[in-house]
Amino acid sequence: MDVNEHVGSGAEPDQTSADSQRESDAQLRGVIDEYMSTFQPEPEDTAGVRERILQLVRDDLYRGPSTSLQTQQGHPFSISTASVRSIVRNAVDAVDGIRARSVDVEPAGDPEGSAATVSLTVAMRAGISFASTAEAIRRSVSAEVLAELGIPAARIDINAEDVYVD
Amino acid sequence: MTDRGESKDSNLVYSGNGSVNGSGSVNGSGKEVVESARLADSVTSIAGVRALAPGLRDLVATATAKVLRRTGDEPVGVDVTRGGDGVKVRIDAHLDHTRAVAEVVDEIFSVVEADIARGAVEVSGRLDIDLRVVSRG
Amino acid sequence: MKIFLPVKQVRPDVANMLTAIAVAYDVDMTRHDDHFDIVTLVVRAREGDIDAFEALVDRYETKLLRFCLRTLGDRQDAEDVVQDTLVQAWKSMSALTEPAAFGTWIYRLASNKCTDLLRRRMARPSDAQDPDDMSIHADGRASVEKSVEARTALQHFSDVLQTLSSEQRVTWVLHQMEGLSYAEVATTLGISEGSVRGRIHRARTAIMEGMEGWT
Numbered sequence: 001m002d003v004n005e006h007v008g009s010g011a012e013p014d015q016t017s018a019d020s021q022r023e024s025d026a027q028l029r030g031v032i033d034e035y036m037s038t039f040q041p042e043p044e045d046t047a048g049v050r051e052r053i054l055q056l057v058r059d060d061l062y063r064g065p066s067t068s069l070q071t072q073q074g075h076p077f078s079i080s081t082a083s084v085r086s087i088v089r090n091a092v093d094a095v096d097g098i099r100a101r102s103v104d105v106e107p108a109g110d111p112e113g114s115a116a117t118v119s120l121t122v123a124m125r126a127g128i129s130f131a132s133t134a135e136a137i138r139r140s141v142s143a144e145v146l147a148e149l150g151i152p153a154a155r156i157d158i159n160a161e162d163v164y165v166d
Numbered sequence: 167m168t169d170r171g172e173s174k175d176s177n178l179v180y181s182g183n184g185s186v187n188g189s190g191s192v193n194g195s196g197k198e199v200v201e202s203a204r205l206a207d208s209v210t211s212i213a214g215v216r217a218l219a220p221g222l223r224d225l226v227a228t229a230t231a232k233v234l235r236r237t238g239d240e241p242v243g244v245d246v247t248r249g250g251d252g253v254k255v256r257i258d259a260h261l262d263h264t265r266a267v268a269e270v271v272d273e274i275f276s277v278v279e280a281d282i283a284r285g286a287v288e289v290s291g292r293l294d295i296d297l298r299v300v301s302r303g
Numbered sequence: 304m305k306i307f308l309p310v311k312q313v314r315p316d317v318a319n320m321l322t323a324i325a326v327a328y329d330v331d332m333t334r335h336d337d338h339f340d341i342v343t344l345v346v347r348a349r350e351g352d353i354d355a356f357e358a359l360v361d362r363y364e365t366k367l368l369r370f371c372l373r374t375l376g377d378r379q380d381a382e383d384v385v386q387d388t389l390v391q392a393w394k395s396m397s398a399l400t401e402p403a404a405f406g407t408w409i410y411r412l413a414s415n416k417c418t419d420l421l422r423r424r425m426a427r428p429s430d431a432q433d434p435d436d437m438s439i440h441a442d443g444r445a446s447v448e449k450s451v452e453a454r455t456a457l458q459h460f461s462d463v464l465q466t467l468s469s470e471q472r473v474t475w476v477l478h479q480m481e482g483l484s485y486a487e488v489a490t491t492l493g494i495s496e497g498s499v500r501g502r503i504h505r506a507r508t509a510i511m512e513g514m515e516g517w518t
Contacts, residue, residue: 028460028514031456031457031460031514031517032460032479035460035461035464036373036480038457039369039372041365041368041369041372045378046368049364049382049385049386053360054357054360056390056393057390058353061301061353066298069268071269071271073268075268075271075272075275077299078296078298078299079267079302080298080302082301082350083301083303086302089347099339099343100343100347101343101346103350123342123343147266148263148266148267149267149268150269150271151267151268164343166338
């Protein structure tokens, strides 16, 4: 079989060329399929790569941005922003039908850092009434931030930006 | 609720600016290395403190062993350094979920205070405790 | 406490894009405890949520590894590219303006790395892979004669693939083995559909010529 279509950058094949291409593809199919099957990742391959990736990511996270806060006793400290967001995210996810998306926590209060302002966006399950759920989110975040961080949330802004279907 | 600034010793002033920098290289004197190790010992024994620096899980050991393990660029969980106007104690801690962060922070401060009061760390001038919670999990 | 509550519906263009991406990169949604949608995972991951990132790794790692294996023909190289790709994705995820396009984006990162690696290989002919080193194994159950035959045709095919330009090879694998349409390949590589067609034509020609008599 002879493939003799004109090959140029962006050349559109005519019908004869398209037919001959399909024929040549069919002939090659056996070899291609065999080639594809020889390169299957083993579970241990992916496990090894996965572990290395997550370790590198963890190391990168340790060097990430921090949020400056202060305990009620007046002791200042900084905490990885990722850790603070994680506390808020867990509180939001705990509310049925809600998934936390973007979380922002800023130091607030006087002295600054003795309280926190929380802004978050969420995705909500289709059919959920946002007005009543927002109250549940507010309660959950407020309680969790106080219990896990030990610092009160002075303000919680919630923005629903998407709907999901389970 | 305790007001900020109240302290038993008038020489202790918390200025903790919460600053974070990536430099891990510390060329401390032998005394500061030993002091760092002592504080590290105390801090790691606090409930809620999982570890002091990434990778250095075995920091709870004798002061001598810790001194030997230190190299210039190794990140150390506790760093005591002396500047022109006082002493800076830098602590990088990994916490767990068992206690509220603020509670552990308060205890770290009081443990460091107690160590200073009993002479484990010599402080003249300002004391600056720069505490960073690196992770929580 | 003040709550700011504008409620937004899913934008139609977002919904369409989500569908399009799901068709191109049909991900296994049953993995991981979350079942979270891609947008949620990406938004969270780029804010430091390592669990969300782990979920993304779980969903894309095997497909990426298979793609890189097929393109590069070497396990170690493929693993290195996948590792570099996913770590780069973590570090530069804020550069991804449309979280829903994560699948396309990750394939583009991997494709570019594969192309670079292939170019480097071709620039150093003395370092070219010894075909015997490539991890191609004959079907152990076949008879000796048949397995020698099969190995030769397959081995020859691998050799022919190596003669393609790096761009042709990556493009051809995406289309022929990963099953992407011309349009999807174009989106992934960030090139025109015309360029995709051109590369695939040239690749086909070279493969057909190279395989003449072998199939």
